[in-house]
Amino acid sequence: MSKNTKEVTTMENRQDLRYVTPAVDIRESTEEYVLVAEIPGAGKEDVTIDLDKDELKIEARAEVRGNGDAVYTEFEPVVYLRKFRVGNDIERDTIKATIKNGMLVLNLPKAPEARPRTISIES
Amino acid sequence: MFSNYNLIDDLFNMRTAFDRFFGDSLWGRTSYPPVNIYEGEDRIELKALLPGVNKDDVTIGFENGVLTLQGKCNPDRTEGTQFLREECHSGEFRKAIRINAAVKADSISAHLEDGVLTVTMSKQEEAKPRKIEVK
Numbered sequence: 539m540s541k542n543t544k545e546v547t548t549m550e551n552r553q554d555l556r557y558v559t560p561a562v563d564i565r566e567s568t569e570e571y572v573l574v575a576e577i578p579g580a581g582k583e584d585v586t587i588d589l590d591k592d593e594l595k596i597e598a599r600a601e602v603r604g605n606g607d608a609v610y611t612e613f614e615p616v617v618y619l620r621k622f623r624v625g626n627d628i629e630r631d632t633i634k635a636t637i638k639n640g641m642l643v644l645n646l647p648k649a650p651e652a653r654p655r656t657i658s659i660e661s
Numbered sequence: 662m663f664s665n666y667n668l669i670d671d672l673f674n675m676r677t678a679f680d681r682f683f684g685d686s687l688w689g690r691t692s693y694p695p696v697n698i699y700e701g702e703d704r705i706e707l708k709a710l711l712p713g714v715n716k717d718d719v720t721i722g723f724e725n726g727v728l729t730l731q732g733k734c735n736p737d738r739t740e741g742t743q744f745l746r747e748e749c750h751s752g753e754f755r756k757a758i759r760i761n762a763a764v765k766a767d768s769i770s771a772h773l774e775d776g777v778l779t780v781t782m783s784k785q786e787e788a789k790p791r792k793i794e795v796k
Contacts, residue, residue, distance in 0.1 A: 561748035576712040576749050578776030602777055604708050606701030609761075613695040613710055640712035640776015641735075641749075 560618040571646040577618045578640035594622045627652035693754050705782045712776035731755040763788040
């Protein structure tokens with residue numbers, strides 16, 4: 539798995555910017571998964587989210603540049619890229635994405651049959 | 662019973678301790694938050710990456726040529742839910758940066774957009790480049 543992943547990344551590296559893996563939080567509740575990714579410098583128009591078969595790909599361009607000569611640098615313009623495998627317990631048509639303060643939030647609702655429920659006893 | 666199998670499976674391996682040390686990540690080798698400093702003819706500009714930080718949760722100070730940034734990351738993070746991954750920054754941060762140019766303290770302004778903080782400082786007259794005419 540990790541070998542394949544590396545190959546994909548290299549192929550896509552033809553862009554001028556360096557690819558980095560954004561930090562993510564993934565939370566699970568009974569109704570949904572919530573995936574939060576740190577993508578500072580990327581606005582709504584810089585983000586693409588693709589769901590192809592069971593692969594969810596997040597790509598965000600963050601071209602942070604300042605005015606004047608860079609005299610001290612700890613970060614550079616980057617493209618955030620991360621892929622996830624999505625299980626079939628997720629309701630694909632209702633995945634929702636929002637972005638706020640450089641954080642991408644994906645809400646992945648669970649399919650009704652994947653949600654926990656209580657089964658009542660008949661008679 | 663049902664196992665706690667991760668239904669969202671990371672295709673990349675998780676960001677590892679190795680990444681954090683050797684700079685695969687943006688924050689490698691620097692304290693949080695990472696900053697860049699740019700120098701123009703009449704001003705200094707500092708940019709800091711602060712994803713998930715609200716405008717009201719960051720304080721900027723300037724004293725004796727040292728700019729300090731402090732605040733809270735990710736205050737929206739809810740407790741009590743089950744985390745399958747927990748890599749984002751949280752908690753408090755504080756960073757001090759020496760500004761190697763004389764700037765006017767009252768000229769400092771800041772704004773936060775898309776998780777990037779921009780602090781702009783005007784240089785004092787004596788710090789601006791000048792041409793000296795030969796008489």
